[in-house]
Amino acid sequence: MSNAKVLPVLQPEAVVPCCPPLTAASLSEEDSVRMAAMFKALGDPVRLRLFSRVASHEGGEACVCDIQDVGVSQPTVSHHLKKLREAGLLTSERRGTWVYYRVEPSVLAAMAGMLAGAGR
Amino acid sequence: MSNAKVLPVLQPEAVVPCCPPLTAASLSEEDSVRMAAMFKALGDPVRLRLFSRVASHEGGEACVCDIQDVGVSQPTVSHHLKKLREAGLLTSERRGTWVYYRVEPSVLAAMAGMLAGAGR
Numbered sequence: 001m002s003n004a005k006v007l008p009v010l011q012p013e014a015v016v017p018c019c020p021p022l023t024a025a026s027l028s029e030e031d032s033v034r035m036a037a038m039f040k041a042l043g044d045p046v047r048l049r050l051f052s053r054v055a056s057h058e059g060g061e062a063c064v065c066d067i068q069d070v071g072v073s074q075p076t077v078s079h080h081l082k083k084l085r086e087a088g089l090l091t092s093e094r095r096g097t098w099v100y101y102r103v104e105p106s107v108l109a110a111m112a113g114m115l116a117g118a119g120r
Numbered sequence: 121m122s123n124a125k126v127l128p129v130l131q132p133e134a135v136v137p138c139c140p141p142l143t144a145a146s147l148s149e150e151d152s153v154r155m156a157a158m159f160k161a162l163g164d165p166v167r168l169r170l171f172s173r174v175a176s177h178e179g180g181e182a183c184v185c186d187i188q189d190v191g192v193s194q195p196t197v198s199h200h201l202k203k204l205r206e207a208g209l210l211t212s213e214r215r216g217t218w219v220y221y222r223v224e225p226s227v228l229a230a231m232a233g234m235l236a237g238a239g240r
Contacts, residue, residue: 009204020177022223029191032165032172038130045152050154057143071149103142112235115228 013100019114038111041087047071047080054090054101134152142234152220158231159208166192167200181222 019031027035042048054060055069068077081101084090088107093100123217139151147155162168174180188197201221204210208227213220
């Protein structure tokens with residue numbers, strides 16, 4: 001089987017980014033639960049490094065095989081990538097043997113948008 | 121004693137924001153530890169709501185008395201505010217009876233800067 005064959009995209013769990021800048025209004029309880037989960041996903045050093053490997057990889061996409069040398073076991077890498085996917089920060093797609101990860105721009109933009117302008 | 125008297129500012133623990141956008145380069149281990157601590161501080165719904173209350177309060181500053189109605193006990197509010205202060209996201213200043221909290225712009229700008237442009 002060719003590695004170039006594109007199989008169906010694995011969808012992340014439904015995450016709809018939200019929320020105006022933090023300076024604009026106090027967050028609702030519901031929105032705070034949703035957005036805190038995204039920040040929490042980046043709140044672990046190994047996850048943040050894995051995420052930065054994907055984000056900085058050529059083409060904004062990386063194979064697990066490209067990014068797993070972060071000093072933890074392969075199952076731990078898989079666990080962290082799953083958490084990032086569940087939080088909506090990464091999307092994944094299997095192509096042949098490997099799974100490729102890509103940053104989800106809308107979620108990142110939502111997080112950056114909340115923080116931007118939050119300091120006055 | 122007048123409430124208007126300004127007592128010395130309580131310094132947060134030294135936090136020097138860092139790091140280029142996540143698209144630009146893979147994070148070092150050292151930087152990932154530092155930045156993950158900041159994201160982790162916003163990774164709890166109550167802390168995120170408290171933070172949004174400070175950020176959205178008139179003048180970008182809030183007294184504990186203004187923001188503690190988030191549905192948890194006052195000691196829990198204090199605990200979360202301490203975590204936000206330790207992560208460098210808030211600074212605090214005692215004035216008479218009350219402690220006032222303010223968003224630390226440079227740290228927020230560093231976090232937003234890392235995320236901005238991370239989706240391509």
